Amino acid sequence: DQQVKQNSPSLSVQEGRISILNCDxxxxxxxxxxxxxxxxxxxxxxLISISSIKDKNEDGRFTVxxxxxxxxxxxxxxxxxxxxxxxxxxxxxxxASGTYKYIFGTGTRLKVLA
Amino acid sequence: xxxxxxxSRYLVKRTGEKVFLECVQDMDHENMFWYRQDPxxxxxxxxxxxxxxxxxxxxxxxGYSVSREKKERFSLILESASTNxxxxxxxxxxxxxxxxxxxxxxxxxxxxx
Numbered sequence: 001d002q003q004v005k006q007n008s009p010s011l012s013v014q015e016g017r018i019s020i021l022n023c024d025x026x027x028x029x030x031x032x033x034x035x036x037x038x039x040x041x042x043x044x045x046x047l048i049s050i051s052s053i054k055d056k057n058e059d060g061r062f063t064v065x066x067x068x069x070x071x072x073x074x075x076x077x078x079x080x081x082x083x084x085x086x087x088x089x090x091x092x093x094x095x096a097s098g099t100y101k102y103i104f105g106t107g108t109r110l111k112v113l114a
Numbered sequence: 115x116x117x118x119x120x121x122s123r124y125l126v127k128r129t130g131e132k133v134f135l136e137c138v139q140d141m142d143h144e145n146m147f148w149y150r151q152d153p154x155x156x157x158x159x160x161x162x163x164x165x166x167x168x169x170x171x172x173x174x175x176x177g178y179s180v181s182r183e184k185k186e187r188f189s190l191i192l193e194s195a196s197t198n199x200x201x202x203x204x205x206x207x208x209x210x211x212x213x214x215x216x217x218x219x220x221x222x223x224x225x226x227x
Contacts, residue, residue: 011153015166036214043204043218044157070219089157091215102215106161 003027004092006105014113019077021108023090026071030092034102035064035075038087047088048075080112117141118219120205126225131190135222137205143217144210146188148172148180150201151221157204162184164210195226 005024013019023033031052036044050057050064050073057064061078077084091102102105120127123134139146147162149172159172161180177199181189188207192199202223206216 006156012116036215036218041123041221041223043206043220045218046215052168101159101162106154 001114002102002106003030004090004105006088006090006108008108009106010111012111012113013080015082016079019075019080019084019110019112021075021077021088021090021110023073023075023105023109024071025092027103028071029094029095030103031095032093033064033066033073034091034093036089036091036104037060037084038089038107044089044101077110080110082112082114085110085112118207118217120203120219120222122222123220124223124225125142126227127192127195129196129226131153131195131226133141133188133195133224133226134204135192135203135224136186137190137206137207137219138186139207140186141217141219142185143207144184144185145208145216146182147206147208147216148178148188148190149206150174151199151204171225175182194222195224197226200224200226 018075034049035047037047038044048059066073085105089107090105093102118139122130147159150156163169179191204221205219208216
């Protein structure tokens with residue numbers, strides 16, 4: 001049972017436009033969410049996070065939105081750049097478990113076209 | 115610069131061999147994790163450890179074991195490698211408390227022939 005889902009395996013966007021990557025989750029106990037970015041042959045690197053007490057968090061060109069009622073989060077990249085081309089994973093954890101173990105989605109491959 | 119170091123970037127092993135993947139972190143993290151990444155399947159947790167000599171099974175532990183004799187080192191062992199264990203293996207670490215997520219190593223691309 002996939003608790004964290006990224007239903008779009010790939011996305012192509014023109015340079016300068018907005019990229020929107022989506023993530024859905026099923027476990028209502030999840031209260032902290034992360035986005036990671038992964039280039040080929042490298043480990044994932046942390047991008048941005050959001051706590052369930054917020055509905056938005058911004059860091060430069062990256063904004064994450066959380067809709068708890070819909071159990072949905074999205075990552076917006078504006079403007080998109082060719083260097084953003086990578087696989088993006090969302091991850092969720094339930095703090096009540098005490099272990100902060102993260103469940104990862106299957107990833108979305110973003111390709112930004114120059 | 116803090117880091118998680120995986121001993122090999124690329125490995126090629128034969129079916130039936132015993133394979134050791136090593137991971138070392140220098141951040142004094144309590145938690146360490148082993149994931150594998152496969153296309154369309156994302157990151158799947160194999161094993162994790164919250165402390166020295168402690169281990170817990172993740173979602174796909176079959177065919178694997180782990181060892182954590184020292185806080186900074188977490189080893190993944192393929193007891194008898196099979197072709198379906200060809201994958202990218204990622205080690206990660208984190209503090210027990212706090213929500214800053216994991217620091218990942220660069221990964222080991224293992225091919226079993």
